[in-house]
Amino acid sequence: FAHFSGGRHIVMVKGIFSIPAKQRWRYEVLSEMTYPFSLPKLPYAYDALEPYIDADTMYFHHDKHFQAYVDNLNAALEGYPVFQSWSLEQLLGGLEALPEGLRTAVRNNGGGVYNHWLYFDLMTPQIQGNPQVFPPVFGQKEKLEALLKQAAMGIFGSGFAWLAADGRGRLSILALANQDNPLSYGFYPILPLDVWEHAYYLKYQNLRGNYIDNWFQVANWTKAAGRLSASGLHLL
Ligand code: MN
Numbered sequence: 001f002a003h004f005s006g007g008r009h010i011v012m013v014k015g016i017f018s019i020p021a022k023q024r025w026r027y028e029v030l031s032e033m034t035y036p037f038s039l040p041k042l043p044y045a046y047d048a049l050e051p052y053i054d055a056d057t058m059y060f061h062h063d064k065h066f067q068a069y070v071d072n073l074n075a076a077l078e079g080y081p082v083f084q085s086w087s088l089e090q091l092l093g094g095l096e097a098l099p100e101g102l103r104t105a106v107r108n109n110g111g112g113v114y115n116h117w118l119y120f121d122l123m124t125p126q127i128q129g130n131p132q133v134f135p136p137v138f139g140q141k142e143k144l145e146a147l148l149k150q151a152a153m154g155i156f157g158s159g160f161a162w163l164a165a166d167g168r169g170r171l172s173i174l175a176l177a178n179q180d181n182p183l184s185y186g187f188y189p190i191l192p193l194d195v196w197e198h199a200y201y202l203k204y205q206n207l208r209g210n211y212i213d214n215w216f217q218v219a220n221w222t223k224a225a226g227r228l229s230a231s232g233l234h235l236l
Pocket of ligand 1: 061116194196199
């Protein structure tokens with residue numbers, strides 16, 4: 001972690017997973033995107049997460065901010081054909097292998113692309129009168145939400161709180177600055193909580209805590225559990 005340890009804060013949550021020594025997780029299940037990257041379609045309408053996240057925020061966040069990370073990542077990779085066949089997982093998991101002139105751009109904009117792809121993909125409209133199922137694999141819902149919120153509130157400036165699994169398979173909460181991704185620290189990313197101001201400022205202004213409380217209403221826990229099982233990590 002030597003190169004990327006600044007600002008990282010980790011809480012181990014629960015659970016021991018068994019991981020074969022040489023297989024930590026299966027990169028290929030995460031995504032198959034390579035250069036030139038394009039903006040993934042929003043998997044629901046802009047207003048689908050109302051009243052928890054407003055349509056204007058969703059539009060600017062997805063169509064403008066996310067698009068900018070895509071454009072900037074493509075521009076950075078344009079001059080490095082050797083790395084154009086690398087997936088985002090390879091790029092973010094192998095930052096130290098990248099030339100210095102490319103590394104920071106990938107860390108920030110590659111992270112921006114990957115983090116936002118997951119963020120939008122792992123939210124879902126609430127089904128009226130039918131609360132989402134919280135998979136038991138994550139333990140107690142209230143406790144996990146409290147830990148995620150604590151991590152997210154503790155981020156000074158911009159960043160994400162993450163539900164992730166560490167290299168030994170323990171379920172972890174990470175607070176990472178800017179667009180850093182768990183892959184760069186040897187963690188498998190499960191669920192991202194974006195606390196950049198662009199994720200909530202239009203509706204919530206400075207009230208990050210209110211945004212987080214409402215974000216839990218649209219977090220797709222079922223899909224998060226699906227990511228965990230697709231990763232090849234197994235609960236003992
Ligand atoms: Mn964002």
